[in-house]
Amino acid sequence: MITPRFTCSQTEESVIISIYCPSVRAQDVEIHVDETLVTVHINPYFLRLNFSKSLIEDDASSAKYDPSSGYLTITLTKENKGEEFDDLDLLAKLLAPRPSVPQPSIEVISNEPAASEDDDLAARTEALSLDRERREILQAAENDWQLPQEVPEPPLSTSIQKYYGFLDMHSGYFRHVTHTENEVNELGSDAETCTPSERRRRRSEHENKKWDEEYYMADYADDEYIRELLEWRHPHATTTGDFQYTDEENAVILRLPRKEYLPTQTQTHNLYLTLITVLFSYAYESRTTQLDPTPESAWTLSMLIPAFSALDPPCVSPADPLTFSAAALADVLVTSYRRSLAFPLYRSFILAEACRNDVGQFLSRGKRTVVRCLLEMKNILDHHEVYYVYSKVWLNDFCVWAQAYASDVVLLELGKAVTELKIEKSLIGWNLEALEAATHEAEEGDSDSDDPDSDDSSPALI
Structure with a gap:
């Protein structure tokens, strides 16, 4: 159909x-x-x-x-x-399957008055049995059908196959990765078998390996173009008025998979955290290209998201899944900051700060704006011959979930928290403050050496 x-x-x-x-x-x-x-x-x-x-x-x-x-x-x-x-206007939400909640069915049976003592005893016994059955059904409904349940982790896995992507629902997409030119994949041929802890370790090692102090200092010293990027304002963060999806956006939404997602509260918490990293990557790419994608845009989008490049989304077990601590948000954004300082063309801490502020604005505007950002990312990746795979394992499901299941209230609170969050340079782990101080000293030394009235200047010999 x-x-x-x-x-x-x-x-x-x-x-x-x-x-x-x-x-x-x-x-x-x-x-x-x-x-x-x-x-x-x-x-x-x-x-x-x-x-x-x-x-x-x-x-x-x-x-x-x-x-x-x-x-x-x-x-x-x-x-x-x-x-x-x-x-x-949220077509994916209208198309989402209606959740089915089983309800206990209890039939009340009335008995005619007993004709004898034996009949009366039999009737009372039957009523007692029905009453006990009724209590058991109600207790089962209370214990099994209303309370949230966590699926326990199996103590032993007999398969080396590991799952990844949205709610760990996907596998097999990187089986033949050695035959494709996937420069984003940081796990190589082990992408299908790496454990979550191994993925995180490899990701961190790759970031440290790619970190270049001289590159960062050069961009810090010569930041004229970066200053221009900072002045640009994203239209999704500034546009006011009634929101309406375009015909092209609605057509893409109708082609998305029809799925019912049943995540636990912890999984939902981690999806919101992953969404922050996805939107950070989108904010960086759109700010540096000013919404005019280049041939490198698909690479940039994929490389800046740890859930794409290393199949390593945020994975925490919060004490309260309904709240987001400043420490958890900082941990998530520090990873995005590190990747923006280690891989793409422009490597600037103040540029990363601007992207964080963009993310806060997107979230504060609710699920409609968030889905529009995701659809623009999906359009870029879908047209790439290799990186389209990340739409398959992440963005398709994210678009449906964000529109049909995400809460505007949660997004608003999350956007406010991200906007107000302070990321210290010391959290990045690469001595950014010392490098910036050294850059200032070098610039001052150069200016002194170029000053003809400086004490170090020597008279010309005639």
Whole structure:
């Protein structure tokens, strides 16, 4: 079945679904409404939408097909007229499967009065049995179906295959990495078998190996162009007004996988932290190119994200998965800072600070802006013959999760925390302050040597 292009809008009393399905027969349309779930089938198209509130089919509901435009317009009545339906522009959220929560089914059986003492005893015994069964079902529901559960780590793995990517759902994408020109992959042919601790160790070693003191000092001394980059303002961080996805963006969203994600609270916490590193890379690439991607953009985006280059996303076990400590945010951003100072063309601490501020602005504007950033990254990677793999294992799922499952409240709080966070240069581990001081001394020495009135100047010999 094909998922058609569609849009949703609303009035005070109705929700209007506009579906593009050219060259179909209107009499074959099947529409089913089950409270918040609406399904539309018209061969070869199938659409299933989950709304935030209930709809009904009544005399005011209608379905009209315009063969000249190819659009089927369905009008459904709101069960409670005047209600505001949320997120009708978030197509991935509307398409996400409705979570199924099993509910205990309890049947109450009434008994006729007993005709004898034996019948009365049998009836009371049966009622007692039913009451005990009812309590057991309610206890099972309370213990098993309501409380969050963590999946225990297996004590022993008999396979050398390791998983990676979004929620560790992927494998096999780097089996033939030696036959591709993947300059981002820091694990080489071991990408499929490296443990998380080994990935982190290799990543850190690679960063230290690529760190170049002279390169950093040169960019620190000659920072005229970097200053120009700092003055640029990202439109996603400054644009005001109503947000609306473009037709091209909606088309990409409709091609994303239809998945239901059931992460634990700790996994969700780590997804938000990974999102920070992804947006930092996007902020660096877009700031240094001013939203005009170059042939190097795919490499830059992938190299600056540890979850891409080393398959090493942030992995912490917080005491409270619903909060983000300043220490945890600093640890995550320090990795992004280090990579921005070790690999790309412009290596500047103040540039990294500007990127951190951009990330805070993106997060503060909510899931719509975040998804737009992710879609722009995905567009760059999808058009690269090698690095498209990182869209497969990370960005596709991230786009769906961010739109359908991420919380605007959490993103707002996270954006504020990232904006206010202070990253000390000492946390980077490469003696940045000493290098900057040495650069200042060298510049002052050069200026003194060029001064004709300096004490070190010697009279010319005649």
